[in-house]
Amino acid sequence: MAPLINLQIFTFNIFQEKTYLIYNQYKESILIDPGCSTTAEEEQLTAYIESHGLVIKHLLNTHAHIDHIIGNAFIKQKYGVPLAMHAEGLPLLAVASQEKYGFTAYQPIAPDLFLVQGDTISITDCALDVLYVPGHAPGHLAFYSQALNICFVGDTLFKGNIGRTDLWGGNSSLLVERIRSQLLTLPDELIIYPGHGEPTTIGAEKSQPFFV
Numbered sequence: 063m064a065p066l067i068n069l070q071i072f073t074f075n076i077f078q079e080k081t082y083l084i085y086n087q088y089k090e091s092i093l094i095d096p097g098c099s100t101t102a103e104e105e106q107l108t109a110y111i112e113s114h115g116l117v118i119k120h121l122l123n124t125h126a127h128i129d130h131i132i133g134n135a136f137i138k139q140k141y142g143v144p145l146a147m148h149a150e151g152l153p154l155l156a157v158a159s160q161e162k163y164g165f166t167a168y169q170p171i172a173p174d175l176f177l178v179q180g181d182t183i184s185i186t187d188c189a190l191d192v193l194y195v196p197g198h199a200p201g202h203l204a205f206y207s208q209a210l211n212i213c214f215v216g217d218t219l220f221k222g223n224i225g226r227t228d229l230w231g232g233n234s235s236l237l238v239e240r241i242r243s244q245l246l247t248l249p250d251e252l253i254i255y256p257g258h259g260e261p262t263t264i265g266a267e268k269s270q271p272f273f274v
C-alpha cells in the first residue's frame with residue numbers, strides 16, 4: 063500500500079508563489095518555500111498547520127529569492143524549526159536586494175543547515191532527495207521522492223517554460239544543463255511541483271524547445 067502522504071499547496075504573495083506543506087499520518091510535516099508575506103497569509107498557513115495538529119520537522123528553501131523565503135523568519139520563530147538551504151544562496155538573503163520588490167517587512171535569518179546534492183530530508187513515509195539545479199539562482203535545489211513520484215522543483219522547470227536567468231547569479235546554459243541532467247533523467251510520469259503555476263510532469267516538459 064502506498065504511504066499516506068498529504069500535500070497542501072498555498073499560493074502566496076504578489077508573485078503567486080507556491081508554498082508546499084507535506085505531511086504524513088503521524089502529523090509530521092515538511093514545509094517548502096514559505097512565501098507568506100502578510101498577516102493574512104501567515105494566518106492562513108498557521109490555521110492549516112494548527113487545525114491539522116501538524117509538527118513541522120523541516121523548513122526547506124529551494125532557493126533564496128524573496129518570494130520563496132519571505133516567510134522563513136515567521137515560521138522559524140513561531141515553530142522553532144531549523145531552516146535548510148544550499149550555501150550558495152546565502153548572498154541572496156541580504157536585505158538590500160529585497161526592498162525593490164516591496165517586501166519591506168522582510169527579516170533575513172541565517173540558515174541552520176546547508177544542504178548539498180545527495181542529502182536526504184525525511185519524515186516517516188516520505189524521504190526527499192536533494193538535487194542541485196542552479197542556473198535560475200545560485201544554489202537552487204529540488205526535492206525528489208522516487209517512492210511518492212513527486213518532485214518540488216522551485217523555479218527551474220515550469221509547465222511550458224523554464225526559470226528566468228536574468229536575475230543576480232542566473233546562468234541560462236547552466237540551468238538547461240542541470241534540468242537535462244538532474245530532472246529530465248527522472249521518470250516521465252514524475253509529477254513536478256514548480257514554484258509558480260500548476261503541477262506538470264517530466265514527460266510533458268521534455269519537449270520544450272530549450273531541450274530539443
Ligand SMILES: [Zn+2]
Pocket residue numbers: 125127198199217
Ligand atoms: Zn526564483
